[in-house]
Amino acid sequence: MKPLIPFLAGALVALGAGWAGFPRVIDRARPQPVDFSHKVHADKAGAKCDDCHAFRDDGTFAGAPALDKCAGCHAAPMGTTAAEKAFIDQYVTPGREPQWRSYARQPENVFFSHVAHMKLGKLQCEKCHGNIGTTDKLPAHFEDPISGYSRQTMSMDACIACHRENKLEHSCMDCHK
Amino acid sequence: MTTRRAAVQIIAGAGVGALFTPAPWRLVRDTALWSENWPGIPRPKRGPISAKTTVCTLCPAGCAVRARCVGDQPVSLAGVNGGLCPLGVIGHHLPYYPRRVKQGAPEEARAAIAKADPTKRVAVLDLRPGRTASALYRKAMKDQGGLYLAPPQPGASVNLAAAKSVLSVGAPLFEGWLPPAEVFAARDRFRLVQIEREFSRTAAMADVWLPSGDVAEIARKLDGPVLVVDRTMSPAIVALNKEIGGWGQTVQAAPDFGADDLASVADGSIGVLYIDESNAGEYIPWQEIERKLAPNAVTVAFAWSPDGYARHAKFVLPTAVFPEALDDVDGRVTTPLLKAPEGVVDPVEFIAKASLADALKEVKPKEDGGWRLPYTGTLDATASALSTKVYQESNLLLAPRHVAVAPGAGLAENDAAVLETSRGRLPVRVVVDAGLPAGKVRFLGTPEVLDLCGSEEPKVVRG
Numbered sequence: 001m002k003p004l005i006p007f008l009a010g011a012l013v014a015l016g017a018g019w020a021g022f023p024r025v026i027d028r029a030r031p032q033p034v035d036f037s038h039k040v041h042a043d044k045a046g047a048k049c050d051d052c053h054a055f056r057d058d059g060t061f062a063g064a065p066a067l068d069k070c071a072g073c074h075a076a077p078m079g080t081t082a083a084e085k086a087f088i089d090q091y092v093t094p095g096r097e098p099q100w101r102s103y104a105r106q107p108e109n110v111f112f113s114h115v116a117h118m119k120l121g122k123l124q125c126e127k128c129h130g131n132i133g134t135t136d137k138l139p140a141h142f143e144d145p146i147s148g149y150s151r152q153t154m155s156m157d158a159c160i161a162c163h164r165e166n167k168l169e170h171s172c173m174d175c176h177k
Numbered sequence: 178m179t180t181r182r183a184a185v186q187i188i189a190g191a192g193v194g195a196l197f198t199p200a201p202w203r204l205v206r207d208t209a210l211w212s213e214n215w216p217g218i219p220r221p222k223r224g225p226i227s228a229k230t231t232v233c234t235l236c237p238a239g240c241a242v243r244a245r246c247v248g249d250q251p252v253s254l255a256g257v258n259g260g261l262c263p264l265g266v267i268g269h270h271l272p273y274y275p276r277r278v279k280q281g282a283p284e285e286a287r288a289a290i291a292k293a294d295p296t297k298r299v300a301v302l303d304l305r306p307g308r309t310a311s312a313l314y315r316k317a318m319k320d321q322g323g324l325y326l327a328p329p330q331p332g333a334s335v336n337l338a339a340a341k342s343v344l345s346v347g348a349p350l351f352e353g354w355l356p357p358a359e360v361f362a363a364r365d366r367f368r369l370v371q372i373e374r375e376f377s378r379t380a381a382m383a384d385v386w387l388p389s390g391d392v393a394e395i396a397r398k399l400d401g402p403v404l405v406v407d408r409t410m411s412p413a414i415v416a417l418n419k420e421i422g423g424w425g426q427t428v429q430a431a432p433d434f435g436a437d438d439l440a441s442v443a444d445g446s447i448g449v450l451y452i453d454e455s456n457a458g459e460y461i462p463w464q465e466i467e468r469k470l471a472p473n474a475v476t477v478a479f480a481w482s483p484d485g486y487a488r489h490a491k492f493v494l495p496t497a498v499f500p501e502a503l504d505d506v507d508g509r510v511t512t513p514l515l516k517a518p519e520g521v522v523d524p525v526e527f528i529a530k531a532s533l534a535d536a537l538k539e540v541k542p543k544e545d546g547g548w549r550l551p552y553t554g555t556l557d558a559t560a561s562a563l564s565t566k567v568y569q570e571s572n573l574l575l576a577p578r579h580v581a582v583a584p585g586a587g588l589a590e591n592d593a594a595v596l597e598t599s600r601g602r603l604p605v606r607v608v609v610d611a612g613l614p615a616g617k618v619r620f621l622g623t624p625e626v627l628d629l630c631g632s633e634e635p636k637v638v639r640g
Contacts, residue, residue, distance in 0.1 A: 003186075004186075006179075006183040006184075006186035006187045006190065007186040007187070007189060007190035007193075008190060009187060009190065010186065010187035010188060010189065010190025010191035010192075010194060011190035011191065011193055011194030012190075012194065013187075013190075013191060013194070014190070014191040014192070014193075014194030014195040014198065015194045015195075015197060015198055017195075017198075017200075018194070018195055018197075018198020018199065018200040019198050019199070022198065022199065022200040022203070023199070026203065026207075056225075056226060062225070066225075107210055107213060109213060111253075144207055144210075146204070146207035146208065146210070146211050147206075147207040147210035147211050147214075148210070148211070148214060149210060
């Protein structure tokens, strides 16, 4: 057993570094530009997901709303919180678009149609995006410094699992156009 | 004290331990994702999507195209009111072809042309006749006593939508001979009988495949209207269509592009040859052109790809390419989706000293009666640039510099081989295709293969 001790020690160090240290290094938490509360908007303004995350006329998904949409209500501060004041001062007044960090951005070689999944597949937003619509604070955005994508980005395995579950296995070209 | 043996054991243990953590697997995935985005790879912009429409000029069908754009950048193309062939769908990648011709020397070309032998003739070789640019070339050459040349065109136009039965004598109907989107849209409305020795993809999708047969006898037995086709719409096939009553219904005369006959041009008589390869369709083997050139002839190729006549021309001038180029096809004018890069030369302005943009203002849209001029060759020149990666990865179509041979030819899959004729040799890779009859060879008809083969049957020898 004694001769194995250095080997086991090396393995233990690698396991510790790989499971505990590596994720901290590779997943950098980046804050969102604005302290945004989905909960406040849903509860107080009665907003639904597609009020802000709308489909365009051609059926494509618009993603995060542009500043114009926010400024429709927030032309002047709506409340006295520091976050509200910062948003007005830094973005609305100078007309500067917030650079939202997307949790779900897919690689360039992936084509994902929201309209096909929501209108044809009748999926709810929560199926893929979880309960983010009811949270009071935006989760940290973990960006992978090598790939440039978010840790939260849905993987191909998840797509395949759901399609398989629903007996909707199609060709590679459906997503990789 | 740590011995050298212990250090090695620690490293080995760390290596084994690391394999049971997410680190190496995550790094492999991340590196793959990173490699998609490294510098030099064009990445579509992100932002609000807008739609633009244009006309695809990659083949004479001129399909209407709807482009999804982010700002001024097209990020995907789709057909309007129907499909778009695989080439058209990825047409917006064409400006980013890594080997694209980006630089030329137009002033030096002009100087060389000015010094060319005035006793010799000027000629334009137009690889896509029938456009407004073609009319300007023809007029310019007529004014100068020059020649307007074009590759041989098929013997007739066909109207697939009007046919109830199609008898194809080796025509690659489903392989780019007619616009794929139109062929598949009409597929349920006609019965296809394919007579071809090779079990080709078209043969595989035909209702009936016959390795051989009496064409006239079979044509007379089919339900009308019948369309009989072969690859070039040869005079015998056109005559058979007339005999069975298809003339004017499923077959009509091909448009006359007013080109001079290259074969009747005296050898060594051309002093200046302009080649408009900016929107190439068919090609002519270079040997057939070369013998018509005077010893010190000035050859100017207007090209975006270096793979065609640019290999032979003295001057190669870069041109805009679809979807940057302003052009027209069958009475429909394109809307450029991208700005052409600095330094591109407008062949019409250079050769005909005219403005294509002004001439296109006079173009009147034609009514689309379903008549199509088949491709007697292929779109291989464009295909090789546009879809090489798709070809290679799909393994469904031959990639450039690949040959398909029948099993039992003494060659194995992916063997290095040489395509050989009396004109030269070309290194190739082997694909074994069980659909090919023994002794038959199939290859992608790129210009370099065309130059090598001409009318001669090549052989494949071990490399």
